[in-house]
Amino acid sequence: MKVNQITRIIFTLAIFLLIRISDGMAAPPAAERSIEHIRGSIYTAHYPMNDSIYNSIFMVTEDGIVLVDPVSAGAARWLKEELKERFDQPVRYIIYSHFHFDHAPGAEVFSDTVVDIYAQEHFIENLENDPFNNKTKVLPTKTYRGRMELTFGTKKIELLDITSNHTNDTTVVRFPDEQIIFTVDVAPAGRIAWRYFGGWEVQDSNDFGLALTDMETIMALDFDFIVPGHYYHQPPEGLRRAYEYQIDLCKRVLTEMEAGHDLPQIIEKVTMADYSDLVKFDDFVAMNVEGMHYQLSQNEPDARCSITDGS
Ligand SMILES: [Zn+2]
Structure with missing residues (x-):
């Protein structure tokens, strides 16, 4: 095989790998907790656990950080330290995607700075009836049904409840300016x-x-x-x-x-x-x-x- 043939093969492979990575179809598994920039002021935090990778998503605004799904107290403590180092803003708002014990817990870690917590209106009754002895300690302060539009500084977020197969309090979080949605378990x-x-x-x-x-x-x-609650965008x-x-x-x-x-x-x-x-x-x-x-x-x-x- 000639040198230029080998070069061409290596080049083709490199392009293929670049396409694979950029189209997000097969990112390598993250072995450690990490933060990934998606677009604009939107980031995902990845937490490998329970033979899966769990995700939070957050938006950095002039009015503080908006965090969706703290996931667990341990993950939230780690994230809080990371946010302190990387951004000049505390977590001021939290949104729950749904009540499940493996996505909602951990908000108490941010209770020194959080102003409001949002969830679909069935969230609280679901938590009360949770057969898994839910570890979620902080209830939402604001609930909605159908659709809710939020503004933080100059940034907008939409909450949409969907008639879901998974839970009846499932919220899809949409960041309209960045054209990103966050959906969990659906x-x-x-x-x-x-x-x-x-x-x-x-x-x-x-x-x-x-x-x-x-x-x-x-x-x-x-x-x-689309940023799913598990694995990669x-x-x-x-x-x-x-x-x-x-x-x-x-x-x-x-x-x-x-x-x-x-x-x-x-x-x-x-x-x-x-x-x-x-x-x-x-x-x-x-x-x-x-x-x-x-x-x-x-x-x-x-x-x-x-x-x-x-x-
Ligand atoms: Zn779930």
């Missing part, structure tokens, strides 16, 4: 579904059809980047691809079921290898197949999973 952009579609066990799997509806609602919003195509994966999974499992194959055969045949670039593919693809098989055994297939259209 839109697995750039990755496959967690275990059995959100369920730890197959019988707890979230309803596939409703999960698609959530993704459709979110895809209809205007944004350049994505362009809209990252969400579109996760959505197409779920529909293709449904079609392929249904085809095998209609051919009379049993679950072990279906797991072997439906490899979904054309989606192997999605995050958590190797860990969860067999569980996703089993979860889909379980749902299709229990329910009529969702219309969007119809296999009569030849696709």
